[in-house]
Amino acid sequence: MLAASLASPGTLTLDRRPLPALGPRDALLTVEATTLCGTDLRIVTGQKTKGVTPGVILGHEIAARVWRVGSALTPGVDVPAPGTQVGLAPEIACGHCEPCTAGRSNVCASMALFGTGVDGGLAEVIRVPARALACITPTAREIAPPLLALAEPLSCCLRATTRLPITEGTRVLVLGTGPIGLIHCALAASAHASVMACGRPNRLSPALALGAQVTTASQGDDLVAEVRDWTGGAGADVVIIAVGDPGLVPVAAQCAAIGGSVSCFAGFPAGALAQIDPNLVHYRELTVSGSANATLADYAAAVTALSTGALDLSALITHEFALTEVDAALDAVRSRVGLKVAVLPERTPSPGHH
Ligand SMILES: [Zn+2]
Ligand SMILES: [Zn+2]
Numbered sequence: 001m002l003a004a005s006l007a008s009p010g011t012l013t014l015d016r017r018p019l020p021a022l023g024p025r026d027a028l029l030t031v032e033a034t035t036l037c038g039t040d041l042r043i044v045t046g047q048k049t050k051g052v053t054p055g056v057i058l059g060h061e062i063a064a065r066v067w068r069v070g071s072a073l074t075p076g077v078d079v080p081a082p083g084t085q086v087g088l089a090p091e092i093a094c095g096h097c098e099p100c101t102a103g104r105s106n107v108c109a110s111m112a113l114f115g116t117g118v119d120g121g122l123a124e125v126i127r128v129p130a131r132a133l134a135c136i137t138p139t140a141r142e143i144a145p146p147l148l149a150l151a152e153p154l155s156c157c158l159r160a161t162t163r164l165p166i167t168e169g170t171r172v173l174v175l176g177t178g179p180i181g182l183i184h185c186a187l188a189a190s191a192h193a194s195v196m197a198c199g200r201p202n203r204l205s206p207a208l209a210l211g212a213q214v215t216t217a218s219q220g221d222d223l224v225a226e227v228r229d230w231t232g233g234a235g236a237d238v239v240i241i242a243v244g245d246p247g248l249v250p251v252a253a254q255c256a257a258i259g260g261s262v263s264c265f266a267g268f269p270a271g272a273l274a275q276i277d278p279n280l281v282h283y284r285e286l287t288v289s290g291s292a293n294a295t296l297a298d299y300a301a302a303v304t305a306l307s308t309g310a311l312d313l314s315a316l317i318t319h320e321f322a323l324t325e326v327d328a329a330l331d332a333v334r335s336r337v338g339l340k341v342a343v344l345p346e347r348t349p350s351p352g353h354h
Contacts, residue, residue, distance in 0.1 A: 002345065003123035004326045005057045009046030012058070014326055020119070024072035025130035027079050029064035029088065033145030034121035035317075035342045036333045037061060037153065037179065043116065044330060051116050059122035059343070060090035060115030063148035066136070067125065073133075080138045087151040088121070088128065089135040089299035090114040106159055106293040121149075122326060124345045137300050139307035146317045146342035147306055150183075154302040154313065155294035157183045160265050161191075162298070163289070164238050168192040173227055173236035173255055174212070176243030176266065177203035179316055179340050184240050184265070186210040190311055196230055198223055199243075206339060209315050220251060227255040234258070235284075240265050249274035253286060261287045316340045322347040 007013040022028050040058055042048035066075075066084045075081040092112040093105035100108050114120040114135070119127065128136060139148060157180065166172060172188040174181050177199025188195045189211025196214040197207035204215035216226050227236055235257035241248050244266040252262045253276045268274075280286060294302070305311040318338030321329040323345040332341045 001124040002323050003057045003119075004059070004323065005055055005119075005122075006043060006052065007055070009049055009052075010044070012044050012326065012330070014324065019125055020127035022068055022070055022127070023130065024070045025133075026070045027066060027073065027128045027133060027136065028068040029086065029126050029128060029136070030067045031062060031064050031121050031123060031126055031345050032085070033063040033149045033342045033344045034059035035061040035146060035149040035152075035340050036329060038333070040115070041330060041333050051113065053117050056116065057119040057121075057123050057126075058115050059120035060113060061149045061152040062088040062090070062114065062121035062126065063145040063151075064088055064121070064126060070130075079133055079136060085139045085142045085148070087137045087139065087148050087299065087303045088114060088126065089137060089155065089294070089296055090116075090120070090152060091293050091296075091299075092118065092132045092135060103295070106295045106298070111293075122323065122343060124323070134296055135299075137296075137303045140304055141307055143307050144314070144317075145344065146320060146340070147314055148303070149342060150313050150316060150340065151299060151302040151306055152294075153180060154183055154306065154311070155299040156180075156291070157187055157265075158301055158305075159294045159298045160240070160263050160289075160291035161187050162301075163291070164240075164261055164263060166191050166193050166238055169194065171231050171234075171237045171257070172196070173198065173239045173252075174207075175199075175239065175241050175248050175252060177207050178243060180266070181240075181242035182206055182210045182316060182339065183313065184242055185212045186311060186313060188238075193238075196227065196236070206315065210313075223251060224254045231257065235260060237261070239263065242266055244268045246272040246274040250276050253277065253280045253288075256280075256284060256286050258284045259286075260284065261289060264288065264290045267292070317342055320344055320347060
């Protein structure tokens, strides 16, 4: 099969290799689509090495179809029957550490991840080992594979927003209009919140398309003033930091209303520090929260939301490539030419790419 793996930090290799072996309690899935994100780029360029297995097949936002099921498994009971369209949650939690037993398998102390520690979705076939069978999540009805792959970033956003006080009329400020910020806009809008998005000028129209009512490219004090204007002086009830810029943390606190919540959703550069005026937290009774990865329940909710059509993220998929064009796909992520970039193993290469 064809697979894109990390030969060494900084070098992605596309090669043919034997199909993965099917153990008695494993399953093999054919990959229908894998969407790429900034994490993939950081692994390919060697910026991220923590938890990365040398030679691993990349790709953690995976839409697939059950192909073969190990001899010790009962199809339809232990694993969806062959032919079923499924999403594959990338988080393989241990199930018995303290976070896992406390319902926080998303921050499992010995987490393994498809596409980082375990072979991922940039291949024609992916092996799901016995300990990860619960990651296989069937769709409610079949949908376009690139859209199904978005269940992964959506699950991380759901992990945050289901624990934030977002309901009808909540004033939500989303800082950052990359794909993650745009998903937050869509989620808040689907809860009938009022949404203001702040980001790069060329990403403001996608933010409007995905559900933001107001957009701005302002920063710092100008942004704080605009948020005050937008909310009649009160500030935002919920501020979601969806880009890993530590300088946004104090701004987010200044944008929050009395009783407001600030979510540090993004990952920040290692060692980064941010300062908040503690009297803002004190006098405005702010809540500062965090969120990382997703539980299997979050992932299942994401697959359901997408495959029932409850949430429409199709505007996010702007680029599709064949697996043979994976370098061009990564370039499209690097140059931020579009929003989400999908790699489809079955796709015929487009004539323009080599
Ligand atoms: Zn990702
Ligand atoms: Zn664990």
